[in-house]
Amino acid sequence: MKSNKKAVMGETVFMMYRLILITLIALAVLGVSSVFYSHYILVRPAEALIMTRQIADCFTLEEKNFEEVEERKVLSFCGYEEKEIERFFVKVNFLDNSGNIIKSVYQGDDGAMWVKDLYEKQKENVKSIEKYAPGYYLSEYPLYNKNNGEEIIMKVEVLVNE
């Protein structure tokens, strides 16, 4: 009777061991296939383009004076709240006709530019990291200096992180 009990116990332990093994194999196989087949749609470059235009509109259509912007607060100056712009780094350079910088303003973590450069260098070698790359857009817009009526150039650079 005793040996029979032991045999049943042994079989139960063996069954548990098998089930755990099957669970682990299922987890590994289906986990890998889930990562492989999941589809990611990258919209950060589009977001960077939209933000570039919004910043340009802020100084052109909305006619805000660029000379009133604090050096590190360009997005707040254009009306964005802190929690919405955590993913962004925006830099705006105002240049005269000779290409000299009249004023330079920015907001966000400028370390993100270093991350972008790293992605640019590595994307040739590792295609799979492309979906993690930050969105980036750079554009120039003409602008009138309200103080002296001269035409200047506004160079807007936007980077969007994950």
Add this chain to the structure above:
Amino acid sequence: MHEVIIHIILAGLILAIFFMATSEKINARGVRQQVLEKQTALLIDSAIPYTNIEISKDNINGIIRKIELKDGRIYIEIEGLTSFNGYPYFTKYSVNIEETPNKFIIKIE
């Protein structure tokens, strides 16, 4: 013999549970939800004041049950698939959602 059958049934159950969990993640419903959330977020990002974005409940991406805006993110529930992460939007204007019997209206003011 009985033990083998129990083994097979249990193993089959485990595989079925994992298969369902995986298919939930990779099926078209999840992709369509992602598409709709990102499209709508981009529309909000680029909208000017007094714009109304109308989204039909019987949408090309599936039947939309709920659209929610919370902490700067948009969450869209398609065919019972709840959105846990949503997608962030940015706008300097006020955004509100109005629900009618057959569509959602996102108002940017």
